[in-house]
Amino acid sequence: MGEKAEAIKVLYCGVCGVPPEYCEFGSDFEKCKPWLIQNAPNTYPQLIKDVKDADKVSDQLQSTSISDAATSTSKKEEVKRLPGGKIKKKDKQEIIIEKVTRNKRKSITTVKGLELFGIKLSDASKKLGKKFATGASVVKGPTEKEQIDVQGDIAYDIVDFLTETWPDVPETAIFFIEDGKKVAAA
Structure with missing residues (x-):
């Protein structure tokens, strides 16, 4: 052999x-x-x-x-x-709020950037869901970063809620996306 x-x-x-x-x-x-x-x-x-x-x-x-x-x-x-x-x-410390409309009537408000201020997204989604009596969840966005999706159009009250609930978040760090442009909330 x-x-x-x-x-x-x-x-x-x-x-x-x-x-x-x-x-x-x-x-x-x-x-x-x-x-x-x-x-x-x-x-x-x-x-x-x-x-x-x-x-x-x-x-x-x-x-x-x-x-x-x-x-x-x-x-x-x-x-x-x-x-x-x-x-x-490095990512700038800013929170971006965007309203996305689906099916012509329903809308979703997305909140991005809370983790940059040391806020746990799971805790924030629970608080947002309770405050606005709606569904809120942590999901991966299109850029593979986690964000919070809240059902409904809550963009009008969310700035006050964020600054009151988390004092570390300055109002100058919150921005809205309107018509594809970033607009300061303050």
């Missing part, structure tokens, strides 16, 4: 769990880079060159003045990196 074939040992990335050749196609490539440089340097030789260049740049940046460093750290706090290296700015 023939000899048994020896099993092939495959190296998997310690960060994302795929073979190193596929790390660049994943969403966590920036996190994978240090692991790849240490454990699979032959897979991405350009990473080693980029690290050496980055070290030179970081040495130059450290020699700049302290005031420049302070301003750059505040800018880094505002910026968030998305998959693919795109940069996303």
Whole structure:
């Protein structure tokens, strides 16, 4: 009989769990880079060159003045990196209220952005449902962020209710969407 074939040992990335050749196609490539440089340097030789260049740049940046460093750290706090290296700015703390009409008579009021003020959406939906004697639920909106849908047109009273119930919410942070334009509630 023939000899048994020896099993092939495959190296998997310690960060994302795929073979190193596929790390660049994943969403966590920036996190994978240090692991790849240490454990699979032959897979991405350009990473080693980029690290050496980055070290030179970081040495130059450290020699700049302290005031420049302070301003750059505040800018880094505002910026968030998305998959693919795109940069996303921090969400502004604002509540957006929009009335959506369906079936020509019925309407739904959506409230977005309450979680930015530290408010639990489930608690807020219960309070809104009780106050306006209607159905209210937490749903995922079109942008995959959670929002509160309240049955009926409650846009006229909701600003006062939000500012009275949660004092941390300033009236200047509440906006309405009217005819596709953002309008301040105050």
